[in-house]
Amino acid sequence: MTAPESGFRDRVLALVARIPAGRVMTYGQLALLAGQPGAARQAGFVLNSLMNGSALPWQRVINAQGRVSTHKLGFGALQEGLLRAEGVTFDDSGRCDLARLQWWPEDSPHGPPPTLLDQA
Template sequence: MDQFSVQIFAVIHQIPQGKVTSYGVVAKLAGYPGYARQVGRVLSNLPRDTQLPWHRVVNSQGQISLQGESLQRQKERLLVEGIEVSGKGKIRLKLYQWQP
């Protein structure tokens, strides 16, 4: 596994249950400001049974970036943690954003 992925995973492991953050914030905290898309790419390649809380990462507008079944999976996981998600996959960042 490359160093970029290791640092991204380390940041994501710190996101507490019931909170979310954006791809850009994850990249910045990992030491790679401006690498939000690459964070998304790394997360898209995770195995389905991963224990990494990938579902706590959304885009900078508080929107789930996934489509179809993946969107539903992420939405369900967030709901289980008490995070309200609109029908279109929007999360109120003022309430749920992780502030490390």
């Protein structure tokens, strides 16, 4: 995989810095908001560079199933622990409630996907 272009990287980092404590974003959502829909893996690549002492809250980005994806990298327990310390809860299968905890910036042209109740 090639390294993400610097503009995309800068936008990803700026978004991650804004995620409030106790809330999460998904990799795909982060890529969408950074201007590259479908670039979830590239967003993850950017975040991987943050795990070595960055002050940015990298732990607040999870996968689209509401799970931590960093177990295979050796950071899963750390990421879950950091999120739990912020009040994020996980069920027995390791998922958090995205409907409740996913954060969307107020100034974003995109918003949360519609729920079944919104479509009724």
